[in-house]
Amino acid sequence: MQTAHQTREKSDFHGMIGRSDSMRRVYDLIGRFAGMDNNVLITGETGTGKELVARALHEAGSRAGNALIRVNCAALSESLIESEFFGHTAGAFTDAAGDRAGYFEAVGGGTIFLDEIAELSRRSQAKLLHVLDRKMFERVGDSRTERFDVRIIGATNADLKTYVREGKLREDFCFRLREFSIRLPPLRDHMEDILLLADHFVRQAGRGKEGPITGISDEVRELLMGYAWPGNVRQLKNIISFACAICPSGELTTDYLPGGFPESEDRPDAEQKPAPAMVRKMLVDALEANRWNKSRAARWLGMGRSTLYRKLAEFGITAP
Numbered sequence: 001m002q003t004a005h006q007t008r009e010k011s012d013f014h015g016m017i018g019r020s021d022s023m024r025r026v027y028d029l030i031g032r033f034a035g036m037d038n039n040v041l042i043t044g045e046t047g048t049g050k051e052l053v054a055r056a057l058h059e060a061g062s063r064a065g066n067a068l069i070r071v072n073c074a075a076l077s078e079s080l081i082e083s084e085f086f087g088h089t090a091g092a093f094t095d096a097a098g099d100r101a102g103y104f105e106a107v108g109g110g111t112i113f114l115d116e117i118a119e120l121s122r123r124s125q126a127k128l129l130h131v132l133d134r135k136m137f138e139r140v141g142d143s144r145t146e147r148f149d150v151r152i153i154g155a156t157n158a159d160l161k162t163y164v165r166e167g168k169l170r171e172d173f174c175f176r177l178r179e180f181s182i183r184l185p186p187l188r189d190h191m192e193d194i195l196l197l198a199d200h201f202v203r204q205a206g207r208g209k210e211g212p213i214t215g216i217s218d219e220v221r222e223l224l225m226g227y228a229w230p231g232n233v234r235q236l237k238n239i240i241s242f243a244c245a246i247c248p249s250g251e252l253t254t255d256y257l258p259g260g261f262p263e264s265e266d267r268p269d270a271e272q273k274p275a276p277a278m279v280r281k282m283l284v285d286a287l288e289a290n291r292w293n294k295s296r297a298a299r300w301l302g303m304g305r306s307t308l309y310r311k312l313a314e315f316g317i318t319a320p
Contacts, residue, residue, distance in 0.1 A: 014056035016049060017200045020190035026053065029182050034060035039132075041117075041177045042155040044184030047234030050155040051115065053182060058111040063151055066110030069103050074119035081124045086131070088140035104137055104148045111151045117177065118158035118169050125173040132176055152177065187229040187236065192282045194224055195301060197233060201240035202252065211249030218307045219254055225279075227262045280315045283308075292319045 013027045033040055034057050042050045051070065058068045076084060087102030103112055114120075120128070131137045132152065136145045154177040163169035187194065198221075202213050216224075220243075229235055243256040282301075290296035298308040312318075 014052065014059055016052050016056065017197050018190060018193040019196065020192045022185040022190045023193060026182060026184060029180075030056050030060060033057060033180050033182070035062060036180070037151055038179040039152045039154070039177050040180045040182060041174075042153065042182050042184065043160070044157065045186045045232055046157045047232035048184035048186060049233050050157075050184060051113070053184065054111075054113040054115075054153045054155060057153055058113075058151075061111075061151075063110050067107045068111045068113060069107050070113045070115055071103060072115050073124075074116040076120070076124070078121055078124065081120075082127060083140050085128065086137040086139055089142045099139075102137075102139070104131070104150055105146070107150055109149045111153055114152060114154040114177075116156060117154040118156040118160070118163050122167070122170055125170045129170065129173045129176055154178075187232045191225065191279065192285070192301065194229075194236065195221055197236055198224055198240055201237050202244060205241060205244035213244050213247060213252060214250050215252070217251050217253045220252055220257065222307060223254070223257070223262055276315070279311070280317065283311055283315060283317055287317070287319075 013030070016023070016027070018024075030053060040054075040057060042053050044050055054070075055068065058064060071084075082088075083100070083102065085102045085104055087100050087105055089099050136147050138145055158169070160169060160174055164171050164174060187197075195216075198216060202216060205213060224236070231238075239258060239261060240252075242258050243252045247253075247256040283297075286297040286301045287294070294308060294312075295305060298305045301308065
């Protein structure tokens with residue numbers, strides 16, 4: 001068994017865990033874009049960590065001392081969207097009992113994170129686009145124009161080309177948000193981070209019902225590595241959190257996994273499982289990074305030596 005404290009993050013970037021090439025590319029883009037004021041659009045499947053990227057862009061940039069406001073665009077009321085973003089004066093509409101600042105004013109030179117931006121109506125997109133182009137807004141019920149100093153970061157799990165083609169997303173609005181873009185990979189495309197993440201979530205949980213959680217069994221590790229994770233990092237975190245919540249203490253075994261996992265209804269089809277070539281590359285990369293020292297490679301991968309030896313035999317991998 002590999003303990004949760006033996007596998008350490010080689011990269012913990014603003015709360016994001018991963019040392020794969022694909023995640024390092026994400027970190028590099030965040031580092032490049034953080035100090036700029038251009039709008040950024042973050043894309044990726046549900047559960048890949050888009051909000052963490054938005055927070056990292058804000059915290060690593062010059063606006064870090066100001067507010068970061070997250071707006072769930074899918075939950076915005078169409079009738080109140082102007083009031084939410086731009087504010088209103090007393091009496092501007094029936095329930096406007098007093099003056100209220102909107103997001104553009106309240107953020108105070110900070111960052112507005114527009115989550116699920118593809119869920120905004122075309123009418124709302126047009127209003128936002130008009131304001132972003134002018135860099136000015138008016139409160140509802142007020143004719144005075146106010147300038148704003150705000151960085152916009154958007155995020156979506158939608159297929160943008162499809163949304164534009166179907167008329168759900170204005171192309172000009174998409175272009176305005178996507179001055180820079182960052183795409184987050186699905187977890188199945190950076191398998192070498194799965195066990196690193198799992199151990200991180202165990203450390204976050206800290207204790208079971210009766211004592212500390214000491215690690216994850218080799219059997220559970222193999223199950224985690226053999227699953228394609230349609231819900232990505234969020235799904236992995238939920239499963240580890242569930243297991244830690246019902247495990248008394250000690251090692252997380254299959255006894256504590258959610259019922260049915262990994263044979264639940266959301267289990268991916270066979271063709272969606274991690275490709276053998278990807279698994280083989282992950283093993284070889286780990287060995288090369290550790291100069292073919294199998295003990296260190298096993299620790300690097302977060303798996304037991306016996307599991308690594310079995311995988312090497314399965315794929316016919318031998319030292320050069």
